[in-house]
Amino acid sequence: MAKKYVMALDQGTTSCRAILFTHDGQIASVAQKEFTQIYPNPSWVEHDALEIWESQRSVMMEAMKKVNATAEEVATIGITNQRETTVVWDKTTGQPVYNAIVWQSRQTVGICEELKAQGLTEYVHLNTGLVIDAYFSGTKVKWILDNVEGAREKANEGKLLFGTMDTWLIWNLTKGQAHVTEYSNASRTLMYNIRDLKWDEKLLAALTVPTSMLPTVKQSSEVYGYTSLLGGNTPISGAAGDQQAALFGQACFEKGMAKNTYGTGCFMLMNTGEEMIPSTKGLLTTIAWGVDGKVEYALEGSIFIAGAAIQWLRDEVKILDSAKDSEYFATQVSSTDGVYVVPAFAGLGAPYWDMYARGAILGLTRGTGKNHIVRATLESLAYQTRDVLDAMQEDSGITLAALKVDGGACANNFLMQFQADIVKAPVERPEVIETTALGAAYLAGLAVGFWESKQSVIDSWNLDRRFEPSIDNADELYAGWQKAVSRAQAWAD
Ligand SMILES: Nc1ncnc2c1ncn2[C@@H]1O[C@H](COP(=O)(O)OP(=O)(O)O)[C@@H](O)[C@H]1O
Numbered sequence: 001m002a003k004k005y006v007m008a009l010d011q012g013t014t015s016c017r018a019i020l021f022t023h024d025g026q027i028a029s030v031a032q033k034e035f036t037q038i039y040p041n042p043s044w045v046e047h048d049a050l051e052i053w054e055s056q057r058s059v060m061m062e063a064m065k066k067v068n069a070t071a072e073e074v075a076t077i078g079i080t081n082q083r084e085t086t087v088v089w090d091k092t093t094g095q096p097v098y099n100a101i102v103w104q105s106r107q108t109v110g111i112c113e114e115l116k117a118q119g120l121t122e123y124v125h126l127n128t129g130l131v132i133d134a135y136f137s138g139t140k141v142k143w144i145l146d147n148v149e150g151a152r153e154k155a156n157e158g159k160l161l162f163g164t165m166d167t168w169l170i171w172n173l174t175k176g177q178a179h180v181t182e183y184s185n186a187s188r189t190l191m192y193n194i195r196d197l198k199w200d201e202k203l204l205a206a207l208t209v210p211t212s213m214l215p216t217v218k219q220s221s222e223v224y225g226y227t228s229l230l231g232g233n234t235p236i237s238g239a240a241g242d243q244q245a246a247l248f249g250q251a252c253f254e255k256g257m258a259k260n261t262y263g264t265g266c267f268m269l270m271n272t273g274e275e276m277i278p279s280t281k282g283l284l285t286t287i288a289w290g291v292d293g294k295v296e297y298a299l300e301g302s303i304f305i306a307g308a309a310i311q312w313l314r315d316e317v318k319i320l321d322s323a324k325d326s327e328y329f330a331t332q333v334s335s336t337d338g339v340y341v342v343p344a345f346a347g348l349g350a351p352y353w354d355m356y357a358r359g360a361i362l363g364l365t366r367g368t369g370k371n372h373i374v375r376a377t378l379e380s381l382a383y384q385t386r387d388v389l390d391a392m393q394e395d396s397g398i399t400l401a402a403l404k405v406d407g408g409a410c411a412n413n414f415l416m417q418f419q420a421d422i423v424k425a426p427v428e429r430p431e432v433i434e435t436t437a438l439g440a441a442y443l444a445g446l447a448v449g450f451w452e453s454k455q456s457v458i459d460s461w462n463l464d465r466r467f468e469p470s471i472d473n474a475d476e477l478y479a480g481w482q483k484a485v486s487r488a489q490a491w492a493d
């Protein structure tokens, strides 16, 4: 039977999705399921890795059922995932020894301070492209080994495995046959040397992580194994961290091309080709992908809280019924009247890297109402993006002609217009904003010949809407943001 689909699994921070893409890059079927966010302490965020696997499995079946797809019609599976989130499990039973520690979680701040005290800051920067921050996987593995009873002994006996979510899903899909990751995910662990393309012995020693726990690092587009879950023998042939997958799905193949994804966090990546540019402006250097035996790099501005701030308005402050309504309320006022929201709920990522910053609302007056707060929260996504865009342009020496956007919150027209205004450049939104899943589908489909070349990705990119900058006081507004950020920094002890 002719192959009709590629299935993409998008294992995000808040939900699991499965999408069937057709040969022309269109969505034939999609299923999505949210899973539990666990907050054992105010600044800790964890997931139940077994719940994630169950959710992922159920949405795969649901997506198939929606279009009555058969296993024979699915050419292959591609995976994309929230990066850095860390799970450690027993290789015999498949049981995680602790919850998955999420990228946003802050319980390893103390371990980060120890690494800094050991003088590793420069080494980490030059060899992993990262900064020492609780964001990355390495300190999370050490925390689990240090804090879970018996874990260190078992790890030393070679009984435990480490993985990010790509690794965890592939291991479960292949029933424990494949313990693998690929370049883009490995480059987020703080344990992988992105110059030498191998696990870094010096950092593994500093983190006391045994090499027996580590997955084999593969290319982002090759067959890792097969799964019988769909009822046949389906290959799994592509994977990438969600932000790198979005860069691929947005067809940013040339040096200097960039995209910004508005999901739970917000992540701007610029392709720098085979050149690894160490940032001097607080950005990360990361592996974009390894395809056809060639590794390409990217500069990244990681913003921890973006759409999550809108979720916070909905779920905690309870001034919104849905994230979508934020657009309506924001447009009921013509400005925030000087109010700024700094959503530093998990510290600040690029370009500040302040683990001790905390959220703040500044400029409140008696006249401040709900609409101002909603608008200021949405505007904070745009200001944070300007922070990283300015840094990226300075680091790379490249001025962006336009900013390609994607991710759930880019559906918000107010936000996109304000974004164009604040960065003083056009913002381009494609028709398919599920570019993360699309990128994973293409990486997988290219490996098995479902698509012939990257030209298919370029051909499938269509513009939905272009937002042109239209205000003349952008720098004045942005100066207010910078002042607000300075007040939120170094707050927690
Ligand atoms: N119309 C909207 N306006 C503002 N924020 C939105 C809108 N739609 C979704 N969001 C936000 O975007 C995020 C969901 O985007 P998604 O790409 O699915 O995220 P993730 O992959 O991180 O789970 C949520 O945090 C939500 O609050």
Ligand SMILES: O=P(O)(O)OC[C@H](O)CO
Residues within 6 Å of the ligand: 011, 012, 013, 014, 081, 082, 083, 084, 103, 241, 242, 243, 263, 264, 265, 266
């Ligand atoms: O789940 P997302 O889309 O917010 O992405 C999370 C990032 O991969 C974290 O680095």
